[in-house]
Amino acid sequence: MKTLVRAIQVVLGLVFVFSGFVKAVDPVGGGLKVGEYLTAFFPWGETGDLFPLILGGILCTVEFILGGGLLLGIYVPTASLGALLFMVVMTPMTLYLALFNPVSDCGCFGDAVHLTNWQTLGKNVLLLGMAVIFFLRAKIAGYRWRWRKEQLPVAVTLGVGLVVFMEWNYSHLPMIDFRPFKVGADIRTLTLVPKDADVDVYAYSFIYSKEGEEKRFGLEDAPLKDSSWRFVDAEATLIKEGERPLVTGFVLYDEDGKDVTEDVLSDTARLYLVVMPSVEKADDKYAETINALFDYAESHSYAFYGLTASSESAILTWRDRTGGDYPFLTADATILRTIIRANPGIVLICDGKITGKWHLGDLAEKFTFEAVNVFKK
Numbered sequence: 001m002k003t004l005v006r007a008i009q010v011v012l013g014l015v016f017v018f019s020g021f022v023k024a025v026d027p028v029g030g031g032l033k034v035g036e037y038l039t040a041f042f043p044w045g046e047t048g049d050l051f052p053l054i055l056g057g058i059l060c061t062v063e064f065i066l067g068g069g070l071l072l073g074i075y076v077p078t079a080s081l082g083a084l085l086f087m088v089v090m091t092p093m094t095l096y097l098a099l100f101n102p103v104s105d106c107g108c109f110g111d112a113v114h115l116t117n118w119q120t121l122g123k124n125v126l127l128l129g130m131a132v133i134f135f136l137r138a139k140i141a142g143y144r145w146r147w148r149k150e151q152l153p154v155a156v157t158l159g160v161g162l163v164v165f166m167e168w169n170y171s172h173l174p175m176i177d178f179r180p181f182k183v184g185a186d187i188r189t190l191t192l193v194p195k196d197a198d199v200d201v202y203a204y205s206f207i208y209s210k211e212g213e214e215k216r217f218g219l220e221d222a223p224l225k226d227s228s229w230r231f232v233d234a235e236a237t238l239i240k241e242g243e244r245p246l247v248t249g250f251v252l253y254d255e256d257g258k259d260v261t262e263d264v265l266s267d268t269a270r271l272y273l274v275v276m277p278s279v280e281k282a283d284d285k286y287a288e289t290i291n292a293l294f295d296y297a298e299s300h301s302y303a304f305y306g307l308t309a310s311s312e313s314a315i316l317t318w319r320d321r322t323g324g325d326y327p328f329l330t331a332d333a334t335i336l337r338t339i340i341r342a343n344p345g346i347v348l349i350c351d352g353k354i355t356g357k358w359h360l361g362d363l364a365e366k367f368t369f370e371a372v373n374v375f376k377k
Helices: 002-025 027-040 049-070 076-100 117-141 147-171 261-265 284-299 312-324 331-341 359-367 371-377
Strands: 201-210 213-218 228-242 271-276 303-308 328-330 345-350 353-359
Touching: 002 027, 002 049, 002 076, 027 049, 027 147, 049 076, 049 147, 076 117, 076 331, 117 271, 201 359, 271 284, 271 331, 284 303, 284 312, 303 312, 312 371, 345 359
Parallel strands: 271 303, 303 328
Antiparallel strands: 201 213, 201 228, 271 345, 345 353
């Protein structure tokens, strides 16, 4: 029993540490996922951006501290109680998600590991059972409820260290990019299904009527040649879902509403995108850096676009505010937030491949406007 309890302690600790860490790598993505949860459970209120971001940061910090405490033997009874309470709250929530699917991806491991809602429920039920066993049997492994002052600095270091790490990833770009649009990715490949991929499989049924009575037939026994039966309707039921591309909805439109996706992806020279999912919320303190980069791109005959999901009027307001006279493309906001965790951020594309991504803050801090030719590298 002691060996089992110790093994449960390690497994719980690893899962909580991993879950907290991968969400801290991408705090913006964590905030977006928390926002989805809040909208799903409290659809009558507007959450904004800041509250979900802070709440997501608190949750992943708590997970990391609890997991670290279990792994390092720091305040283990308290950590075991925290892990149990965490799972008591999360398991019913994921049961609701599995039954009603208001959020398609739980986000419990950020973008590092994707689970369906039913898979998440199974995981949480298992972890809840383990948390109950460990909480009830912690004494067998030699743990007692007592305060040890010498352990406090370690616990504080775990929390402070993760917050500092999270702040760095928020102020720059995620240290590890778990999303499809990482540097080196071919966007065309992301949007295509492999030729040998499984396709959707449907079961078809046909409804015919005769003498006022309707009857359902399968594909093989439909009375196609019997004129006494009158066709009413046909139904297709998905019985097996085929493979999907990693990315759907990547479509770029110019200011006239024309689809220019292929034009952008087929440009074999350097093509710069200033990605701003929302120009209304974009930080205009980087406007001078963007304008300097635009001048550099023009002087070298490189294509340069702003890329946003905002309206034409919002784009005009941005131009008036910043003096940016570069053309804009529009795309889906979710796609843009997936491409880069910055508003604004720079993406460099060559022949459909992402060859560079930068947070505007890094450029503004590290390089003078005259030295923007660093992009030649």
